[in-house]
Amino acid sequence: MDRVLGIVEGKEKGPLVICVCALHGNEQVSIRAFERVCDAINKHQIPFKGKFVGLLGNIEAVKLNQRFIDADLNRVWEEEYIEYLKVKPKAEYTHEDREMLELKAAIAEHDSDDYDIKVIADLHATSSENGNFIVVPPGIADHAIIKALHLPVVVDLDQYLIGTLLGYVVNHGFISFAFEGGLIGSDQALNLHISGLWEILEAAGCITHNDHMNEDHYANQLMEISSELPKQVKVLHRHWVEPTDGFKMKPGFVNFERINKGQLLASDDAGDIYSPYDGMIFMPLYQDTGNDGFFVVEEVTSIVETE
Ligand SMILES: [Zn+2]
Known part of the structure; x- marks a missing residue:
């Protein structure tokens, strides 16, 4: 397996868009999504400005289909x-x-000041349903590229997740975000990643809308899903989990499901765990590894008025 999944390079100067796939080795539909978009650009000779690069994240973990080693x-x-x-x-x-x-x-290797803008889209999937959202570093929640994805933006999750790729590269001149496509291995996650990549390339200025409207078969799906979800949310609470806690999420919670203060959400060796707030459940943990049991989030209004 190669680190580089593929490169599209236009004759004209433009943006640099790097797509990181499977930074978590069990979240692999992003690899197929990148390849589909890359193949379509080449096959239909879509006019392209700048450079589009796909990079594989955790190669060994991909081979073993596990989150990490x-x-x-x-x-x-x-x-x-x-x-x-x-x-x-x-x-x-x-x-x-x-x-x-x-x-x-x-x-x-691809980073240089020659590009109009530099973007790193870090593609992920979740262990729970409705895992369609964007995680951004401070200050870019209202950027055109983020808006083009239409998905809920979690504006302050970076404060809770230390050492993320997006947090690092934003300090090196990249517009960067994590793009969660949905349930691990699902068609929905594949389709949303394909559609999202077309939107990112258009908003970055690599292609025009006309160039990809016949390629993007899932745009309606993206719009449909996002119409039922909040636009921007912030974190009210995180339930931190140690491996020895015996944490177990109650079954059936989906992202952005409304919950009430005092509602039973999970249990561990110390007993039942209840929501400390009214809000929405976010990233409930339905896999064995991870320190974030669940988050409680609430909707916030965007600083910049949307049209
Ligand atoms: Zn992930």
């Missing part, structure tokens, strides 16, 4: 930690230390 590859992108890796004995590197340094080098 030693450490979550989307929690290790801290400047201090990356500095420390320069002196850390190579023999003590975790698997993800090596994957991160390789991915970082692959991004750097």
Whole structure:
């Protein structure tokens, strides 16, 4: 398996759009989504400005179809930690230390100031239903590229998730965000990622609407799903989980489902866990690994008026 999934390069100058697929090894539909879009551009010779690159995230974890090997590859992108890796004995590197340094080098290979804008879309999927949303670093929730995706934007999740790829590359001049397409392995996640990639390429200025309207067969699906979801939300509460807690989410919760203060949400070895707020459930944990049991979020109104 190669780190580089594919490259489209136009003759004309323009934006750089890097699509990172399967940073979590079990979230693989993004790989097919990138390949479909890439193939369509080549096959139909769609006029293209700038460069579109697909990079594979955690290669070894993809082979094993698991989230990660030693450490979550989307929690290790801290400047201090990356500095420390320069002196850390190579023999003590975790698997993800090596994957991160390789991915970082692959991004750097394409990074240059020649581009109009630089974008990194980090494609993910969730272990719960309705996992369609965008995670942004501060200040870009109202960017045209984010708006073009129409999905709920979680404006402050970055404060809770330390060491994410998007948090790192935003400090290196990229417009960056995590794009959660839906349930792991589902057709819906594949379709939303395909449609989303077309929207990202258009909003970035690589292609025009006319160029892709016949290619994007899932635009209606994206609009339909997003019409039922909030536009922007912020975090009210996170339930942190240690592996030894015996945490178990009650079955059946979907993202953005309304919940009430005092509602039974989960249990662990210490007993039942109730919602401390009225709000919406977000990212309920339905897989074995992860420290975020669930979040409670509430809708916020956008700072910039939408048309
Ligand atoms: Zn993920």
